[in-house]
Amino acid sequence: MRIVNIHEAKTHLSRLVEQAAGGEPFVIAKAGKPLVRVVPLEEPVVKPAPSRFGFLRGHLKVPDDFDTMGQDEIEKMFYGEK
Template sequence: MSVVVNVHQAKTHFSKLLAQAHAGQEIIVAKAGVPYARLMPLAADTGGRQPGRLSGRLGDEFFESLPDDELDAWDFA
């Protein structure tokens, strides 16, 4: 369940609210009763990016020079 706090409360108790969010609590910050922002924990790192993961999957043609007509199409000078 979400906790709704106004901006003044959020500024006054930010450290406490941050600890609650880190523990899994969702905090809604409202301005004049209108929800403005959500303070919630970040998703756990799933190891999405892994350097070298695609190693060896590019063929040699990838590293060959492009034809002159294709290179000219990229020339903006």
């Protein structure tokens, strides 16, 4: 495990933290004496969201003419009266 003196750790903290988060832990030492170990946190367990696909199945009915519903009114709005 890499040992870094406290001055170097202060100077390059962002880079060292990124490396530790990426799986490269290190030890911070003062006057050659190890003080702390920096290691990545364990990944939190994330539950997958419940599937929303099909949650209204059986509650709604899509009409057969869904793709042409209101076609006359829409054409009147775009093209005016025929």
